[in-house]
Amino acid sequence: MKPIQVGLCGVGTVGGGTATVLKRNCEEIARRAGRPIVVRIAANRNLERARAVLGDSIELIDDALAIARHPDVEIVVELIGGTTIAKELVLTAIENGKHVVTANKKLIAEYGNEIFARAQEKGVMVAFEAAVAGGIPVIKALREGLTANRIEWVAGIINGTSNFILTEMRDKGAAFADVLAEAQRLGYAEADPTFDIEGHDAGHKLTIMSAIAFGIPVQFDKAYLEGISKLQAADIKYAQELGYRIKLLGVTRRRAEGIELRVAPTLIPEKRLIANVDGVMNAVLVKGDAVGATLYYGPGAGAEPTASSVIADLVDITRLATADPEHRVPHLAFQPSALADLPILPISEVETCYYLRLNALDQTGVLASVTRILADQGISVDAMLQRPSDEASDDGRDDVVIITHLAVEKRVDAAIAQIEALPAINGKIVKLRLEHLNG
Template sequence: MNEVTIGICGLGTVGGGVLEVLSRNADLITERSHTPLRVVHVSTRYERKDLEAGGITVSRDYRDVIADPGVQILIEAYGGTDHAGDIVRAAIRAGKQVVTANKALIAEQGNELFALAAEHGVSLRFEAAVAGGIPVIKALREGLAANRIEWLAGIINGTGNFILSEMRDRKRQFADVLAEAQALGYAEADPTFDIEGIDAAHKLTIMAAIAFGMPLRFDAVYTEGISTLTPEDLAYADELGYCIKHLGMARQGEQGVELRVHPTLLPMDLLLANVNGVKNAILVEGDAVGPTLYYGAGAGGSATASAVVADSIDLARQLSANQGCTVPPLGVTPAAVRDLPILPMGEVKTAWYLRLTAKDEPGVMSQVSSILGAQGISIEALIQKAAKGGAKQVPVVVITNIASQSNLDRAVASIEALDVIVAPVTRIRVETLDGQDG
């Protein structure tokens, strides 16, 4: 069997994990790819005498790896978007097959990179860019290819899920749990991408493009973070039979595609509501298969390396069979990619959780109900606590029926203008994810 050769740009968590998996499972990988996979060249800032002793060329400059004619598959494990984009473009132009785990790069520059790869007759694979070791890209692009995907919803950032799980289970404040997540290595020193939903928006962009056969539209994803949530909100949700998750949601409707990342109340009996800690899970609804759930480790060196190596195995099979780019990156031919309209958030309809801080006076709920009713919004559930210790303010929590965001915005503005309301209204969307087996 002729071997397939690999170059790796970057030997951090992901690149190092790829090396370790390829070494540990070498015999198994050879059996499954029908040809041996061998790393022949890597770039890293550090000396690696151990790799050199094993016959691997070690360079400081990633351009040396790309220029190596002995490299057939180039794995980009550099991170970021600037240098990573340069690496991927240069590798494609050099005729290399490319694998990346870089979600930001694919979400923000993928349309250009896929076109470049098609022009040069090579593949750009990115299974590891979404949900780490969970093979959801392959499931969407291949396993569910017979289905019209109606919608998908995912807990696709482990840091945010860990924080919300701790806040709910241990009644802890957001800032305290974030500090622990950073100490454990779950969150970066600058956690903005995780807690404000940007990381999840990158992943949702990629999944939606494949699910609906549309271009990557990261610019159109509505993104809302979790930093303003309180243990009280999670406790009230629990009392009402819900769990708050930071959810990525994509839905294809007659009026357009919904692309949104935000905190969401989910009924506790849903499988997705019971995904805790740093785990990820994606629920996909297909018209033929119904709901399917994909669960597992969404990050980490080994889990991500698992997906990177899986992509490399697919490419090795392709190369050993002398096949070209066999699977379009978005699952449909470039000519079939449709520029679908994006539904404005004002027209997106969900049920709502509202938490009000009101003066302890009679008639508050009648005023609130009247305002909601004027916008066609009814109350489905209510929690109204008695004032404690002589307090003059009381929390009031309601779950509404389904309403558009524009109607809800108008109602909240009128509620906040009432003399009896003493703080901004907290609002969180509610989803039942119809079609899931509870």
């Protein structure tokens, strides 16, 4: 059968990996897809660099938009990144009746609604498995594998850089800044690591999963993002004493009032499988009402893992191209006419458990005042830990760690403000969220 002709835009790490795997496994892929999938033409701004990656066998140009209009190209693969050229490229490809595969989480999380609407009008598919959790086929699991379920929540370790840093902080008892420097040296963190360590990257991925899980439009602007740069080694240690690990966790949960959508360093019971996902690996835990909890684990980045997802999308499109557009798998799992208008809740309305650490003068009555304030806000205590804050100096100050039961964030914040005002309390209270992730 006639090969499917692909136009590859962006020949960096993932673009190079995609070309390599398509070539290496061409026979196997054709046996699965029913026809060969070949790169007809590729585009890269720096032709010389792209030539070094691709070799001489693939036609190469410097204008990606020309690929979106190329008469031979049936599927455009967008691996440029960002939201300027990439967005124009994707919309142009759609206008020209071409299917699109992209690994661009930012583009989908911020402009997905517009892109999917245009694709729907033109009857083409936009596939983005590689945008979330690299090589793990979690978009497919959510969109096709769990269709029987009312999804209750999704929780994911979906940023490898942050997970590597947190794993090293725990294993070595090291400070954030030191581990970040090491991660940069090893190539696990960018020179400017903001996007990874402040939760933006995880937020993009979580936004996409939230839309697919609950049948809502993508709404990245409403996501709450808190990174790991302020996390202290002391809290990792105390969490461990209490039987928890701290992970940069993306959590999106359906409640009657709306959807929680948040990324933050979060305590997880160490006995959960997902608490043991270490280093640069990713994992996503999904709770459905019928199936219970299922977990998807694997490499969240890298040339060939990401290429694995890009090519899976190419095979899907090849297989689905003959289905009538009304019956293909919908972009956001639910039919576009059937998206819900559940609001994304502000962080103040989030309901979860909390870890609080305060520094208090070791004097009678302080703990009584603290627990009274919590009780007045309707917050009940699950566990408490008290340790001298500095064993060497014995300055009469204690670290007090409190784990709460379920509470609403605004009540917790109100309690924190009152506790910080007590004369025996020193400085600010550390607040982290805690998820039990019960299956």
